[in-house]
Amino acid sequence: MAVTERLSAGLVVRSLLVGWASGARASLGPGSATLTGGGRRVVRVGAATSIVGELVGDKLPTAPSRLAHGGAGLRAIAGATAAVMLARRVGAPPVVPALAGAVAGFVGTHAGASWRRWAVGRMPDVQAALLEDVVAIGAAALACLPGRPTG
Numbered sequence: 001m002a003v004t005e006r007l008s009a010g011l012v013v014r015s016l017l018v019g020w021a022s023g024a025r026a027s028l029g030p031g032s033a034t035l036t037g038g039g040r041r042v043v044r045v046g047a048a049t050s051i052v053g054e055l056v057g058d059k060l061p062t063a064p065s066r067l068a069h070g071g072a073g074l075r076a077i078a079g080a081t082a083a084v085m086l087a088r089r090v091g092a093p094p095v096v097p098a099l100a101g102a103v104a105g106f107v108g109t110h111a112g113a114s115w116r117r118w119a120v121g122r123m124p125d126v127q128a129a130l131l132e133d134v135v136a137i138g139a140a141a142l143a144c145l146p147g148r149p150t151g
Helices: 009-024 028-036 041-057 068-090 095-119 125-144
Strands: none
Touching: 009 028, 009 068, 009 095, 009 125, 028 041, 028 068, 028 125, 068 095, 068 125, 095 125
């Protein structure tokens, strides 16, 4: 059982990072928190499979816009979910991290879509997508790696 901790600025920053990652790739926030949080192997394998599937699927020409079909809202929920997972790890109250994760997920969704629109004609689409992946994976890693300080 986690030691109860009060809300910290570090946890809020980590919640923003994991939310941003969820805005880029919806499975990345909750999946990264699952992968780095321990737990059952089958669940971690499922999270890894989901992340890899989305990273690959995003590069396909048939991939829909992240803004279609309520995508920004779904990614905000993914960001909130991942932030709550991080808060629970340290026994912190989840409300502020959830809000931070949701806002960052929503903003990250729109920022990523804007980045991809800007990149059109400046570089191949797959290159723009891979650059976005690097940023999102880096944000998720900073947010979720075990042993990261929360305060």
